Amino acid sequence: MIEVCGLTKRYGEVLAVDDLTFAVRPGEVTGFLGPNGAGKSTTLRMVLGLDTASSGTATVGGRPYVAHPAPLKAVGALLDPGAVLPSRTAYHHVLALAAGNGIPRSRVNEVLAEVGLEKVSRRRTGTFSLGMRQRLGIAAALLGDPPVLIFDEPLNGLDPEGIVWIRSLMRKMAAEGRVVLMSSHLMTEMERTADHLIVVGRGKLIADMTMRDFIAAHSQREVLVRTPQADALRSLLALAVDVRVENDDTLIVTGLEAAEIGALAAAGGMELHELSPRQVSLEKAFMQLTRDAVEYQADKETDR
Amino acid sequence: MSHTTTRLPAQSAKARRRSLALRPRRGPGRAPGGKATLWHCLHAEWIKLRTMRSTLYVLLGTLAFCIGLAALNGSSAGSEFADLSPADQATFDPLATSMQGYLLAQIALGLLGGLVITSEYGVRTIVSTLTSVPHRARVLASKAVVLVGLALPVGIVMSLAGFLVGQGVLSGAGAPHLALSDGVALRGIVGGGVYLALAGLFGLALGTVIRSTTATVTTLFGVMLIVQAFAPALPGRVGDWVLKYWPPIAGGQVVTSYQDPALLSPGAGLGIMAGCVAALLAVAFAVFRKRDA
Numbered sequence: 001m002i003e004v005c006g007l008t009k010r011y012g013e014v015l016a017v018d019d020l021t022f023a024v025r026p027g028e029v030t031g032f033l034g035p036n037g038a039g040k041s042t043t044l045r046m047v048l049g050l051d052t053a054s055s056g057t058a059t060v061g062g063r064p065y066v067a068h069p070a071p072l073k074a075v076g077a078l079l080d081p082g083a084v085l086p087s088r089t090a091y092h093h094v095l096a097l098a099a100g101n102g103i104p105r106s107r108v109n110e111v112l113a114e115v116g117l118e119k120v121s122r123r124r125t126g127t128f129s130l131g132m133r134q135r136l137g138i139a140a141a142l143l144g145d146p147p148v149l150i151f152d153e154p155l156n157g158l159d160p161e162g163i164v165w166i167r168s169l170m171r172k173m174a175a176e177g178r179v180v181l182m183s184s185h186l187m188t189e190m191e192r193t194a195d196h197l198i199v200v201g202r203g204k205l206i207a208d209m210t211m212r213d214f215i216a217a218h219s220q221r222e223v224l225v226r227t228p229q230a231d232a233l234r235s236l237l238a239l240a241v242d243v244r245v246e247n248d249d250t251l252i253v254t255g256l257e258a259a260e261i262g263a264l265a266a267a268g269g270m271e272l273h274e275l276s277p278r279q280v281s282l283e284k285a286f287m288q289l290t291r292d293a294v295e296y297q298a299d300k301e302t303d304r
Numbered sequence: 305m306s307h308t309t310t311r312l313p314a315q316s317a318k319a320r321r322r323s324l325a326l327r328p329r330r331g332p333g334r335a336p337g338g339k340a341t342l343w344h345c346l347h348a349e350w351i352k353l354r355t356m357r358s359t360l361y362v363l364l365g366t367l368a369f370c371i372g373l374a375a376l377n378g379s380s381a382g383s384e385f386a387d388l389s390p391a392d393q394a395t396f397d398p399l400a401t402s403m404q405g406y407l408l409a410q411i412a413l414g415l416l417g418g419l420v421i422t423s424e425y426g427v428r429t430i431v432s433t434l435t436s437v438p439h440r441a442r443v444l445a446s447k448a449v450v451l452v453g454l455a456l457p458v459g460i461v462m463s464l465a466g467f468l469v470g471q472g473v474l475s476g477a478g479a480p481h482l483a484l485s486d487g488v489a490l491r492g493i494v495g496g497g498v499y500l501a502l503a504g505l506f507g508l509a510l511g512t513v514i515r516s517t518t519a520t521v522t523t524l525f526g527v528m529l530i531v532q533a534f535a536p537a538l539p540g541r542v543g544d545w546v547l548k549y550w551p552p553i554a555g556g557q558v559v560t561s562y563q564d565p566a567l568l569s570p571g572a573g574l575g576i577m578a579g580c581v582a583a584l585l586a587v588a589f590a591v592f593r594k595r596d597a
Contacts, residue, residue, distance in 0.1 A: 049438045050431060051596040066438040069339035077435055083428035087357035093429075096355070100348035100436040101340045140432060 001025060002047060002148060002179060006056035009042050009203075016042045018203035019056065024181045024196075026147070029174045031194030031211070032183040035290055039203040040183050041079075044152055048077055060148055072101040076141030077150040081133040081157070086126025090117055090136050093125060097140050111139040116165075130157030138166070148179040155184050167193045187283035201290060211282065218285040223258045225251045225265075226274035233270055237261070249273070342446065345437050349420075349446040352433075353454060358419055363458050366412040370405030370462045374470035377404050382477025398481050399492045399561035402470020406496055406559055407532075409462055410503035410552065411524050413455050417507030418520035420447050425515040430597050440593045444512065448585065451508055452501050459500030463493040463559070488561045495558035495574060502555065502574075502581045503528070509581065512588035528552045551580040 002024040009017040017039040024030045034040050045051040047058040049065040058064070060075050068074040084093050094108050112121045115135040125133065134157050141149060154166055170193055174180045184190050190197075197214045199207040207214055227233050230249050237243050241255035253261055258277050265272050353359055381401045388396065421444075424430040437443050467482075467489060474481035482489045506527075511520045532553055535546040547553055548567055555577030558570040568576065 045596075048435050050434055052594075065435075068438075071340070071438055072436055073338065075435075079431050079435075080428050083431050085356065085423060085427050085429055088352075088355045092351060092355040096348045096351040097432055097436045099351055100345050100433075102338050102344045 001062075002058070002060050002150075002181060003062075004043065004047065004056070004058045007043065007046060007053055007058055008055045009039070009046060009051065010054040015203050017046070017053075020200065020203070020205055021056075022198050022205060022208050024179055024198070026179045027174060027177050028195035029170050029180045029182060029193050030196045030198060031190045032181055032198050032200075033190065033286060034183075034200040034206075037202075038200045040200060041152060042203075043200070044077070044079065044150060044181075044183070047150065048075070048079070070101045070144065072097065072103065072144035072146065074144070074146055075148045075150060076144060076146040077152075078134075078137040078141045078154055079150075079152045081130065081137040084125040084128075084133060084136065087124055089122050090125055090128070090139075091121040093136065094140055094143065098143055101144060103143055107143060107145075111142045114142060115139040131159055131162050134158055134162070138169070146178075149173055149181070151180075151182040153183055153185070155186050155189055163189060187281065187286060191282035199286070199289065206289060215280055215282055215285045218289040219280040220254045221257075221280065222278040223253045223256065223261055224274065224276050224278055225253055225261055225272065227251070227265065227270055227272050229270045232268070233265060236264060236268055236270075252278075340437065342442055345439075345442050345446040346449055348433075348436065349443075350450045350453075353420060353447075353450050356419065356423060358423075359416060359454075362412050362416050362419075363454075366405075366409045367458075367462055367465060369408055369412075370466040371469050373405040373408075374402045374466035375473050377401050378470040378473030379477060382474045382479040385477070385479035395562050395564075396480055397560055397562040398471065398474055398479070399467070399488060400559055401474065402467050403463060403492060403496055403559035405462065405466050406499065406556065407529065409459070409500055410528050411521075413459065413500045413504040414507030414510070414524040414528065415521055416455070417451050417504035417509075418511030418524070419517060420451055420508055420511070422511040422515060422517040422520055426517055434597050441589060444589055444592050448505060448508055451504050455504035456497055456501040458497075459504075460494060460497030462500065463496030466496075467493055482561065491570060492559050492561065495570060499555050499558055499574060499577065502577050503552075505585060506581050509584040509588040512592050513584075532556075549576060551577045 004023070005021050007017055007020040008015065020039070020043060032040055032044075042051060043058075046053045047060065047065060060068070065071060065075060084090075090112065091108065094112060095105065098105070098108050109118065109121070112118050115138050117132065117135055117139060120128070120132065125136065128136065134154065138151075138154065141151070149170075151170070155163055158166060167189065170180050170182060174195070182190075182194065191211065194211055196210050197207060198205070199214070207218075209217070224246070225233065226249055228249055230245070230251055234243050234245065234251055237251075237253060237256070241253060244252040244254075246252050258275050262272065262275055378401060381396075385393065385396065421430075424433055433443060434440065467484075471481045471483070484490075507520060507524060510523055511517070514520050514523065531546065531550055535543055535550065535553065537543070538546055544566065554568050554573035557568055557573035560570065563569065567573070
């Protein structure tokens with residue numbers, strides 16, 4: 001489990017991370033979301049002991065990262081896939097990391113094979129594509145077979161096959177009972193991969209809930225209605241709820257369930273050709289939420 | 305034999321699946337046995353040092369330079385010796401003549417020492433290094449130990465090669481020269497190696513504080529060559545003081561066989577250099593432990 005409690009990072013006047021408290025549980029993929037500059041990377045760096053917190057604590061498996069006797073066996077992290085010495089081979093890059101934690105040489109070959117780099121493991125990493133470096137970074141994260149995995153933007157630079165691969169890898173790791181924390185800007189991928197969401201904005205926690213609850217809470221359900229009597233239905237519904245005209249015979253209704261709309265139309269003797277609740281995406285919910293957050297911030301500032 | 309090797313991949317795949325299957329039974333966060341030690345970190349840093357491409361190039365290039373300069377210096381000094389005034393002949397220094405290469409070698413080893421850490425900041429591998437070993441004093445100490453482990457023997461080889469070539473050329477020209485059996489020869493060769501290892505540590509300490517390869521190299525040139533070149537131009541007492549106590553100049557006394565009465569003895573000079581490197585390393589440790597990676 002990753003536990004962050006009152007975590008704060010201050011750079012001079014600027015609060016990069018502001019009193020953040022959350023826990024990441026095992027057995028599910030947790031998505032770490034937030035606009036650029038929200039403090040995601042700084043938070044992860046403090047969890048990994050790379051940056052010192054101004055105040056608050058971050059623990060992994062009950063103790064600070066730096067207190068683990070062999071950290072790679074406790075936490076595997078992918079932070080920056082570009083961070084490889086171009087003249088060093090993939091094998092030696094991972095071998096040095098393994099050596100630092102007393103992980104045997106055989107395991108190095110094993111993880112390189114697991115991420116599909118065994119054929120190029122003796123090549124200098126300078127010749128690697130971004131996708132290959134991403135895989136190399138994941139190999140390093142898997143090295144100690146750790147119960148906690150942290151991936152910062154693991155999908156950057158991956159081709160569609162690579163994206164599917166990493167999605168199934170993370171689902172598998174979570175199914176094995178590991179803690180999996182992943183940040184990404186790709187909302188559709190996040191929606192397919194994560195079970196739980198932690199959302200930050202301007203260094204503060206905005207949401208910590210399941211994917212389903214998050215989408216439900218931050219979006220209004222819409223129902224698409226197709227009817228030849230669009231005008232009549234619209235004037236009937238518009239008294240109570242929000243109705244948008246999509247085109248001549250199509251309306252988008254917000255604030256009523258499909259069944260309620262159907263009942264009202266039947267009572268009014270109107271003919272319906274289609275009545276379907278629209279799937280709301282994480283992307284939409286996220287945009288809605290961050291828009292709210294920005295407005296909230298603006299309101300607070302004018303209040304002062 | 306070939307039978308067993310063909311079966312290996314299958315076995316390791318099975319072992320992997322088994323290890324993954326067992327994982328959930330372990331309580332979260334309870335790392336399996338096997339504490340990472342200083343020894344592991346030393347091993348990791350050694351792998352990094354020997355797989356850094358610049359290591360080999362820097363060392364081979366410097367060795368060639370030391371030998372070449374010893375030959376050139378020896379032949380010119382040897383042919384000019386007969387024309388020197390008796391006073392200059394009395395202060396002729398065959399050891400220093402063959403060891404002039406150390407002037408550049410100290411920069412090269414300082415650069416190597418600097419690269420051990422600045423290359424990590426340059427490409428941000430410092431992140432994976434410190435997530436692998438978050439114990440920062442251990443990381444820096446390991447870097448220092450493997451650096452000395454390489455720089456000291458290589459430095460001795462450089463000094464020895466310069467000495468042998470330089471003395472050979474001097475003897476061929478009929479000028480005064482030293483044999484390996486002379487006490488001063490051993491002090492010059494081993495001391496020269498120690499000095500170069502100290503130069504490496506100096507670079508490591510500088511690189512840790514500065515974090516940029518370019519700025520580290522520039523500083524090395526300034527401290528080790530520019531000051532030396534301009535010290536004689538400094539006004540009276542200041543110039544004398546710098547010539548006597550400036551650490552790289554004082555340390556350089558270890559590769560001289562003529563004791564200038566105005567300068568420190570080889571032992572004292574090397575001690576000043578070592579003390580200065582130790583102080584700078586202490587600063588480097590403090591900074592490295594405190595600063596965000």
